Amino acid sequence: MRAEQQLNLAYEHQQHLEVLRDQFLMSVSHELRTPLTEVKGYINLLLEYGNKIDAETQAAFMQSASYGCDELELIISNVLDSSRVGQEIKPLRMQELSLATTISEICEHIYLQDHLLQLELPADLLVLADRQQLRQILRNLISNACKYSPVQTLIQIGARVEDGQEPMVCISLQDAGPGIAAEDIPHLFQKFSRLQRDMIGPVRGTGLGLYISKQFVEGMGGRIWVESEGIAGKGSRFCFTLRRSLPATLMEHDRE
Numbered sequence: 001m002r003a004e005q006q007l008n009l010a011y012e013h014q015q016h017l018e019v020l021r022d023q024f025l026m027s028v029s030h031e032l033r034t035p036l037t038e039v040k041g042y043i044n045l046l047l048e049y050g051n052k053i054d055a056e057t058q059a060a061f062m063q064s065a066s067y068g069c070d071e072l073e074l075i076i077s078n079v080l081d082s083s084r085v086g087q088e089i090k091p092l093r094m095q096e097l098s099l100a101t102t103i104s105e106i107c108e109h110i111y112l113q114d115h116l117l118q119l120e121l122p123a124d125l126l127v128l129a130d131r132q133q134l135r136q137i138l139r140n141l142i143s144n145a146c147k148y149s150p151v152q153t154l155i156q157i158g159a160r161v162e163d164g165q166e167p168m169v170c171i172s173l174q175d176a177g178p179g180i181a182a183e184d185i186p187h188l189f190q191k192f193s194r195l196q197r198d199m200i201g202p203v204r205g206t207g208l209g210l211y212i213s214k215q216f217v218e219g220m221g222g223r224i225w226v227e228s229e230g231i232a233g234k235g236s237r238f239c240f241t242l243r244r245s246l247p248a249t250l251m252e253h254d255r256e
């Protein structure tokens with residue numbers, strides 16, 4: 001290839017990257033603006049009318065502002081972590097965690113947007129995971145289940161021990177949303193992947209939540225996937241696995 005052609009290709013490539021970067025910056029700024037406006041709105045209401053409204057309303061406003069902060073935090077974490085992937089800036093801190101406690105704690109604090117939640121988690125199930133990463137994966141999946149399925153529908157979170165040589169636990173989140181068509185499934189966990197059907201709808205997003213969840217799950221030695229028939233109302237079932245941590249007595253018994 002001639003030098004001039006090579007230069008042209010490099011220039012086109014550079015321009016394409018710049019367009020992608022601008023689109024990304026625009027979508028992230030847009031994403032941040034909505035919860036920021038909400039938080040600001042509730043704080044302003046409290047500042048202006050705080051002494052005129054009852055304690056219950058004050059608490060409700062503060063809770064809404066806090067949900068907005070959580071949403072901002074999740075977006076910022078997804079953006080920062082997706083730019084760090086592969087650079088190992090944040091070392092993994094694997095520890096033994098109770099799945100039931102971790103999930104219940106998150107569900108107590110996350111904004112469920114009037115969805116009904118059902119947890120079916122064996123009380124004694126322990127996993128080996130980085131606490132912060134596990135929380136971020138769950139927050140992304142629960143937040144998606146809320147965003148993409150109608151209010152007043154059920155979100156079921158369950159966990160079971162997987163059959164296999166290595167002791168693994170499978171965590172699943174079933175929603176009653178639109179489902180995901182078979183042809184979309186292979187692209188779903190890629191960076192910036194957003195399904196065409198949502199582009200025209202009002203659902204906000206950056207297309208980073210599932211990408212970063214996949215990086216985290218795989219980094220901790222697990223797998224993540226989705227099962228769906230692509231039928232509206234039948235929803236999607238997001239599943240991921242983590243290493244199971246066996247209580248010392250059980251491991252000794254296994255060794256015998």
Ligand code: ADP
Binds near residue numbers: 145175177179180205
């Ligand atoms: P975001 O939600 O910010 O767009 P994600 O990476 O979390 O990004 O999800 C990627 C895409 O996958 C979403 O834009 C949406 O089209 C689709 N998706 C994710 N979760 C669900 C779900 N529970 N039901 C239906 N579609 C989903």
